[in-house]
Amino acid sequence: xxxxxxxxxxxxRRRVKDSLIRxxxxxxxxxxxxxxxxxxxxxxxxxxxxxxxxxxxxxYEIVAIGTAQRSLLDMAGLFRGILLSGASRFVIIHNxxxxxxxxxxxxxxxxxxxxxxxxxxxxxxxxxxxxxxDGYCSFDEAGLL
Numbered sequence: 001x002x003x004x005x006x007x008x009x010x011x012x013r014r015r016v017k018d019s020l021i022r023x024x025x026x027x028x029x030x031x032x033x034x035x036x037x038x039x040x041x042x043x044x045x046x047x048x049x050x051x052x053x054x055x056x057x058x059x060y061e062i063v064a065i066g067t068a069q070r071s072l073l074d075m076a077g078l079f080r081g082i083l084l085s086g087a088s089r090f091v092i093i094h095n096x097x098x099x100x101x102x103x104x105x106x107x108x109x110x111x112x113x114x115x116x117x118x119x120x121x122x123x124x125x126x127x128x129x130x131x132x133x134d135g136y137c138s139f140d141e142a143g144l145l
Contacts, residue, residue, distance in 0.1 A: 024054060024055045024056060025049065025051055025055050025056065025057050025091065026055045028127055028129060028136065028138035028140065028141055031049060031091055031093065031127070031129060032129070032131065032135075032136045034049075034057075035047060035049075035093050035131060036131065038093065038094075038095035038131045039095060039131050039132060039133055041095050041097055042097050043065055043066060043067060043071075043097060044064075044065070044066040044067065044071040044094060044095055044096070044097055045062055045064070045065050045066075045071070045094060045095055046062070046063050046064040046065075046066075046071055046073055046092065046093070046094040047060055047061065047062055047063065047092070047093045047094065048060065048061050048063050048078055048081055048082065048090050048091070048092055048093075049090060049091040049092075049093065050081070050082060050085035050086075050087035050090055051087055051088065051089045051090055051091065051126070052086075052087070052088055052089075053088045053089070055089070055126075058085050058086065058087055059085050061081040061085075063077055063078050063081065064094075071094070073110060075113070075114070075117055078092075078114070078117075079117060079121060079123075082121075082123060083121070087123065088123060089123060089124050089125070089126050090123065090124075090125055090126070091125070091126055091127045091128075091129065092111075092114065092125060092127070092128045092129070093129045093130075093131060094107075094129075094130060094131070095130070095131045095132065096130055096131070096132040099132055099133050099134070100132045100133070100134055101130045101131060101132030101133075101134055101135055101136050101137040102130075102132075102137060103130055103137055103139070103142075103144070107128075107130060108144065110128075111125075111128040111139055111144065111145065114128070115145070125145070126140060126145075127139060127140040127145070128140075128144075128145065
């Protein structure tokens with residue numbers, strides 16, 4: 001007998017400090033406080049944080065897990081999660097397990113590629129952040145977006 005698949009979204013909870021809940025994610029410091037644990041990861045992870053119009057966090061999704069040196073980001077998968085969450089904006093965060101938070105040429109190219117896709121969906125990426133052992137780099141703060 002033929003069948004049709006049903007698409008569902010599943011949410012899991014991750015405990016965070018009370019002071020970080022119901023706060024606007026209008027600064028990179030707040031996003032960094034939530035995802036600072038990435039500086040200890042041994043593999044590169046790319047996370048998309050879904051935001052509402054008031055910049056409150058709706059959800060987040062790990063969209064790629066790579067090696068210690070790189071990860072492959074699937075654009076269709078990235079935007080699938082953004083659209084399913086009902087986000088009106090988003091932030092991309094990834095870590096550099098081998099050290100510095102300074103952006104590589106590849107980071108800049110990926111951010112540009114995401115920006116092009118944002119124009120199609122009319123959903124802005126408000127920041128692209130890199131977390132390293134030395135802290136973080138915010139493309140928004142650095143004027144790279």
